[in-house]
Amino acid sequence: MSNTGGSGAGDGMYSKLIDDEAGYGELNIRPDVGHSVHPVSPIRIIPRPSGPGPYRLATICLATLCAILLISIIAVTANNKNKSQKSEETSEVQKQKQEANVTALMASISKLQQEKKKLQEEKDELLLGLASRRTTKAPNVIKPTPQAAIVCPTDWHLFNGSCYFISRTTRDWPESKSFCESQGAHLAIIHTAEEQTFLWNLLPRGHWNAYWFGITDEHTEDQWKWVDGTPLVGGFWEVGEPNNHIDEDCGYIVKTRVLERVPIRSWYDAPCTMYWPFICEKEMIPGASTAMPH
Template identity: 30%
Template sequence: MAAIYSNVKFKNKGVRETGDGESGEGSSNTNDEIIYSEVRIVQSDKTVVVTTPNAADPSHPNRPGSHDPADSSPEAVTPALAKQRLLLCCLCAVLFAAGLIVTVLYVLGKISPEEKFVSEKVKIIEQLQTENTNLNTTLEEKGKIIDQLQTENTNLNTTLKERDDKIKQLEKEKGTCDPKSQNVDEICCAVGWKYFSGKCYFFSGDTKTWIASRDECLAAGGDLVIISSLEELDFLKRSKPGSGREHYWIGLSDAVKEGDWRWLDGTKLNNTPRYWKVPEPDNWKGGNNEYPEGENCSDMEISSSHFSLYDRLCDEQIVNLKRVCEAKVSK
């Protein structure tokens, strides 16, 4: 942009004479000063000096309205004109900046409503994916916590069971068997055994011969059961697992003398009490209690309302039955 400076100088270029033949009233011979303005325009490091006569001089060829279009000399620049040009340049700059801003806004506004809708949906999907990832992470963490709690609960149950078993063992070792205790079976007897009247009883689930069954009872610290009273028999009926009739080996044998049935403690089988019901064996010959030889061991058929005695082979694999063991409480 051109830098405009105004430098006004006043010079006396001469005296204008007024003769008698010239028109105009009030003419005189006085000397009038002719005023010129000198304007200095600096543009691109070049100085152009324009000398303009006073516009008040009507006879000057460069007065307003008398400029020759063919004249290529620079136009005179007044301070007012320079100010107008400066304002015009500022206005152009402002308009250019406004146009640039409008162009940018137009380009940014070229996104169609559909594209905006898709963009918003993409953002929502991305947000949902992020939330879903966070949710899955949270669920995974909760699953780990649940697994950990389950493991801890299992360990706790194991610890509690071990503690209870230890307490029971200590109570047994201290001889604290209390028949009136609610868990008398656990305190006074081994695991799986039942307490009654100072003894512990065990109903097996597996089957063996009479001899093998007695060996199992002896190894557990007892022997095959010896039934010595109606109360004990009633207890066995109540304690038998299941509801149907089943056969169990008992401690009764006539191995010493055929037909002389005795319990393992040497007590003779008493047929007087009515709770004994000895049916006839399948192969009984009849008369004088003659039982077949070899069937020297007895089992009982028992249920909650039934009891019978049978003689069986003692050591034949074809006769495998369950067993009832008994052991005295030593506490």
């Protein structure tokens, strides 16, 4: 009987131990040996929140800002490029307009120069015609018509019944006048374009080759007279002459290296005290001696 009771008590203890181990197994905790067992609270696992976390949200914001910045840079670059292209197009248009204006201006200048040249030629023709008409009306002018051959002395040149002398020495106007008179002549009196051209062709070209001839307004300003006292009719003055720039009362002819200069526009006025070569003239009478006094 006692064995049977002991056996029942042992079986009860064994069952209890098994139950206790099952409880520990459920808690996944093994009690320390030799210590009392205390109940242990189970570990609570915090569930991970669903949806984007803070780092992901920051990444998305940063990516968005980068995209916005990139778009802004592209837009600014495109705008600057458009402005640059527009500026270049505007500059090119302005350049083309300036070139067109310069071309038009040059064409206008060329046209005006041609018109000026044409007008000058017409003026020269009119002067020649006027000089020819006035030749027959010049007062107290008697040019003998040679009826026999006239031979001028050495260094004198014959034209239309007169002999002309081109000096190689220089004198002032009064001294030139006196020299010509000492030769039985006078400072040249020039009435026609043909006579003017003849004398001008005798003169050498130079930097400023000037020669006195027989005209002056020393008695009354702007009333030019020849050495024989007759008034000037017409004349072959350069444009803007005579101008009496510095008390200029005597006339002279100029022939320079400028090929465009023409005989019928070669007279100037100058102070009578200047020293220049001169031109003498002597009207010849047929049969008279051609010898000149010395």
